[in-house]
Amino acid sequence: MALSALLGGCNGEAASQPAAPPPPTVSVAPAIQREVQEFEEFTARLEAPDTVEVRARVAGALEQVHFTEGQQVAKGAMLFTIDPRPFAADVARAEAQLAAARNQAELSSSELARAEKLTSIQGVSQQELDQLRAGVRNSRSNIQSAEAALVQARLNLDFTRIRAPVAGRISRAQLTPGNLVGVGSPVLTTLVSQDRVFAYFDASEATYLKYLHLVRSGTLASPRTATVQAWMGLADETGFPHQGRIDFVDNRLNPATGSIRGRAVFDNREGRFTPGLFARVKVVGSGKYQATLVADRAIGTDQTRKVVMLVGKDNVVQPREVQPGALMDGMRVVQGVKPGELVIVDGLQRAQPGAPVTPQVLKTDDKGLPIPAAPASAPQR
Template sequence: MSKKNLALTLSPALIALLAACGQKPDGAGGHGGPGGPPPVSVAPATQREVQEFDEFTARLEAPDTVEVRSRVAGTVDAVRFKEGQLVKKGEPLFTIDARAFKADVARVEAQIAAARTQAELAKADLARSEKLISINAVSQQEIDQLRSALRSAEANQKAAEAALVQSKLNVEYASVTAPVSGRTSRANVTPGNLVGVGDPVLTTVVSSDKVYAYFDASEATYLKYMRAARDGSRPSSRDVANPVQMGLSNEQGYPHAGKMDFVDNRLNPATASIRGRAVFDNKQGLFTPGLFARIKLIGSGSYNAVVVPDRAISTDQTRKIVLIVGPNNIVQPRPVTPGALIDGMRVVDGVKPGEMVIVDGLLRAFPGAPVTPQVLKVDDKGMPIPAAPAGAQGAAPAPAPAPASAASK
């Protein structure tokens, strides 16, 4: 058989074999038909209402944390609170033996009485002498001495009255009370122990009606918010009305609402960050100082923006681009300006709503080359819904090898 006849004999079989191979589904092999444009997954750019925000890790602290110390020295008579209980401002916490202070009050009161008597006598002597000076019965020197004695007696009386105030304060300080309303720590001393002025720490009281959340924001974030405040698109970063949301480590999302309370007056040059503080209501006692929390700081007000999946954005040298499937399924690179990332969707400027953006198969798409687009459905946020598994797509074309078998017969 000649080479020409052999080629004619084998060509129908080869053609049938190539046809059977061409029926392999795109999803199973990851390619289009033989020599055809490569398949890519596309989704329409979506326009929706968005609101920018930033997330931080925060540490909870109490607005008031007071170390309770004694202001007088003495022996502890009693502990008047239960450890860990809630107390109100002014409630007694410790009682110190006040008998010595009460005795001192009595002693100073006696000194006041003596000083008052001495002042009255000096005043009477001066009055009698002033009546005799007109007849030259006393000298001017004696008058000056009497006036000096009166002023000295009055000064001694005032000094004794001031000492009485201090003695009465010591009696009051013998009853150590809660400086703020809040929750107590454990009692560090027990009855019978001798305490000094300011040492040791008797207990600690932290306020519980509110809680502070301290967090650090980067320099770039701070500048962004300051620029937005100058533009008028959001309140000032120092405005206490700025809304803040918070979630604990065991909570989903940010179920607790609060507001900004404080922004530091300088950036930390070592970390290039600035300290911020949000305040949250804690009347139900949900928050304990020292806990870690997640903070969501609301940015500008709501606005309409075009969003695309963040994975659809690639880098072309120094610019950010997305690949658009244009007329005749030709790939078109589109420079974009990326914005905030919200729920996996990136706000972009440079893409129109409805334009088909390549989200999967970016390595198979080349600018100016044709592709075979597979349009994906999107959810209510614009996020593409993954296509059905390749096995489900490839189940139907399973009988494809039949033509090849028939051709070989």
């Protein structure tokens, strides 16, 4: 009886001890391999290819404004009119002076012709003949001078009609009719072209040297010799929906900032871009190559190292140091992981190196990015 009681007490203690908890559940996704091409992103400001400050080329009273402020104007459209009457008078005066010079030239030619007829009978001296010939030459010079004065007078008359030098969108009129304007001052209005738009951006010295190496190795084409594609997105847009091209890279770096200026050009015939807007520009940063990628959120930091947690043999967690590269659609290019190895994506706080886990393999989208698992539904009461 004593032995039975002792055995019964031991069995009760064993039954009261709780069972060991199961390994924690973590979400994993396989590392993938695919062909990638890196891109560089820059911040940019939009500028119009043609920005014109419209100024008067002759002085006078502003007579009329011909445009509606803020409208689109065609090249050659009338913008302002300056009182043309003083300049029309100058044209009439120049025409009269030209006519007088021509009459004088005809008289000089007639006198020279009569004098040359008298040379056979020595009816005129050589001195008088030379003076008449010089008079004919002076008359011709006076005609040229009068013609130039007439051209200048007609130009000044034409300058009283101020026209749009380029097609584009016009600003407001700085002066109203009745005001006096001088030559070149003040600015009457501004005009910016709209058919294209430039996106100016600054690239760092390291980025410039990287591109220079790729161009010299033949991996990338030079913007100076070939068409290099560029993409742009505005502040309220997702991604880079607008395609253009790089058409300019400066010839020197700015020593104060350690950067070099580049420019991309985009079509703007629909008028969707306004000069001065902030934009994001993306350009090709490398040639195409095969790379291994993992979800960016799976990469952690261990002091100065970048590591990922792998699920290895017998579902044991194994830390692995990696060298991260470019980020592409939420996936990070890495070195140190083989394609197909299971990488812990979610539940990293429950994964301990060398400890077993229960892996839950996530589905991935067309780019290899793991899709988060749906939350478990609460049990119904």
